[in-house]
Amino acid sequence: MHEPKFIEIEEALTLYAQGDIPVVDVRSEKEFEKGHIPGAINIPLLNNEHRHLVGCCYKEQGQSKAVELGYALVSPLFPEIQQKALSSTAKRTIILHCWRGGLRSKITAGLLAEVGFEVLMVNGGYKKWRNTWLTQLEKDREMRVVSGLTGAGKTGLLHDLQHVGQQVIDLEGLAHHRGSAFGGLGLPEQPTQEQFENVLCKALWQLQEGPLYVESESRMIGRVRIPDPFFQKILMAPRIEVQRSAAFRKAEILRIYGVFSVEDLEEKTEQLNKRMGREQTRDAIEKLRADDRNGWLDILLHYYDKNYQHHHEKIAQQKVNIALRPSDSNEEVIQQILELKWN
Secondary structure, eight states, X not given: OOOOEEEOHHHHHHHHHHTOSOEEEOSOHHHXXXXXXXXXXXXXXSOHHHHHHHHHHHHHHOHHHHHHHHHHHHGGGHHHHHHHHHHHOSOSEEEEEOSSSSHHHHHXXXXXHHTTOEEEEETTHHHHHHXXXXXXXXXXXXXXXXXXXXXXXXXXXXXXXXXXXXXXXXXXXXHTSOSSTTTTTTSOOOOOHHHHHHHHHHHHHTOOSSOEEEEOOOSEETTEEOOHHHHHHHHHSOEEEEOOOHHHHHHHHHHHHTTSOHXXXXXXXXXXXXXXXXXXHHHHHHHHHTTOHHHHHHHHHHHHHHHHHHHHHHHGXXXXXXXXXXXXXXXXXXXXXXXXXXX
16 A cells, blocks of 8 residues: 655646546535636535535634534545545545645545555645645736727637647636627636636646747636736737728627527627617627627627727737737738737
8 A cells, every 4th residue: 555645846847747646525515616726626525515524613613623523524524535536536645635735635635555555645735735836927928919899800810829839828727708799609618717717727738838829818708807906907018900801890790799699699788788888789699680690789889889999098008019900811910910020
C-alpha cells in the first residue's frame, strides 16, 4: 500500500499540466458546484447535509465534537467512497484536495490508499490552488483586443486567429454567453462567478510568451463579471477595429439568432425596453410578429451601434486604436491583423 503524501502546489500544477493524473475533489457537492478545478472528479467525504451538521456542531460544541460527529456520519459510507473512486478513474495515482488540505483530505486519502491508490494530497488544498491561479489575472501580457460593431464576426475571427497559431482566449465561450440581451440563447447554463474565474485563470496559466488576442467586452458577460484586474488590462490594451459591411453584419446576426423562435426573440427584445425605449421596443416586436426579421434587426442595430459608439468614445483616449481596411473576408482580415506593426 502506498502511503498518502502531501505535495506543494507547484508540483501539483506540473502534474496537472501533464494531464495524466486525475484530480479528486473531496469537498461537498455544493462547494464543488460553486467552483472547482476544471476536469476534477467530485467524490465528497461529507455531503451537503453532513457538512451542514458538522458545521453547526463546530459552532456550538467545538472542533473535537465536530470531528467526532463527522466520523460517525461518514464511517458507514467508507466502502461507497472507495467504490466511487474505483469506478471514476482507471488511474491509480491521483491528486487529491479538500478546501485547505486538512482532515477531509487525510481521511479520504487513507481510504483510497487502502484500495490501491497512490494519493498525492495538495498542501493548502483548493484554496491554495485557486489563489495561485488568481495571480494570473495580474500578470502583464502583450494583449490585443479585437473590436467592432455588433455582427462584425469578432468571435469567428478569434477562432480563426487561434487556428493559424495565435494565442486566443474566447471570454464569451468561457462564460457560455455572447454578451448581449440575446447572448444566452442556445447556450449551456452559465458557470458560477467562481468557476468562470477558474476556467479563465486556467486558460491564462496555459499561455506561452507572446501576444494574446481577446474580444472587446463589457464588464459583464451575461451574469458573470470579468475580474477587475483583467478587465482593466483589456481597457488599456491596443484595440483592433474590424469594419464590416451592413449586409455582412445582418447576415451574421441572422445566422446565429435567426434559428430561434419568434417567442424567444420577443422575450429577449422586451428586455431591452428600459435601454432602447418603449416605442422602439414595441416597433421591433411588431416586426418580429409580422415575420420581418430584417426590419426587427434594423431597429436593434440602430440601438446597438449607438450604444457601441458611446462606449468607444469613452475609452478611445485610453488605447491605441487600429482600424483595419473594411473587408467581409475573414482571410483578408486575418492577414491584415498578422501584418500589423507593433512597437
